[in-house]
Amino acid sequence: MLGPSRDPSVLCSLCTASLKGIMIDFSISLPGFSVRIIQTERSVAYQQMLYASGRTQPGPWLTNCDGVTTLSNHQQQIKHGENACHAFDIGVFKADGTYLSEATYYEPLATIAPNHGMVSGWSFSRQDPDHVECNPDLAAPATVTA
Numbered sequence: 001m002l003g004p005s006r007d008p009s010v011l012c013s014l015c016t017a018s019l020k021g022i023m024i025d026f027s028i029s030l031p032g033f034s035v036r037i038i039q040t041e042r043s044v045a046y047q048q049m050l051y052a053s054g055r056t057q058p059g060p061w062l063t064n065c066d067g068v069t070t071l072s073n074h075q076q077q078i079k080h081g082e083n084a085c086h087a088f089d090i091g092v093f094k095a096d097g098t099y100l101s102e103a104t105y106y107e108p109l110a111t112i113a114p115n116h117g118m119v120s121g122w123s124f125s126r127q128d129p130d131h132v133e134c135n136p137d138l139a140a141p142a143t144v145t146a
Helices: 013-029 044-052 109-115
Strands: 034-039 077-079 082-084 087-093 118-120 131-134
Touching: 013 034, 013 082, 013 087, 013 109, 013 118, 013 131, 109 118
Parallel strands: none
Antiparallel strands: 034 087, 077 082, 087 131, 118 131
């Protein structure tokens, strides 16, 4: 897999538990538009391609994480006691399917994500408006045993 996955089954239980509520609240905040997951898991090769942008390749700076030394929360890793992906990106689309990249469409995530116990990319020093990830201060989810 070079490009990103959109498969929500790779997400950790904290992301999974928050995902539906975030998607519903985000949809309500943007009447007339649809919202969809656009990224969950990223391969090392894809993460390295993003990291190269604005450094060794032309284009804007996209990430602090090189995918090897510093893993992205979009990569499988153990956090909160789970080996999973701990972030997802959401896209806003017009009725005709056109993807909208303008940051203003994603501004509602700045309050919606924290309301569901997650961190919004709006809070990063280099804003990542469509990004949502696990709150590092949250404890691992409770394990249910039979």
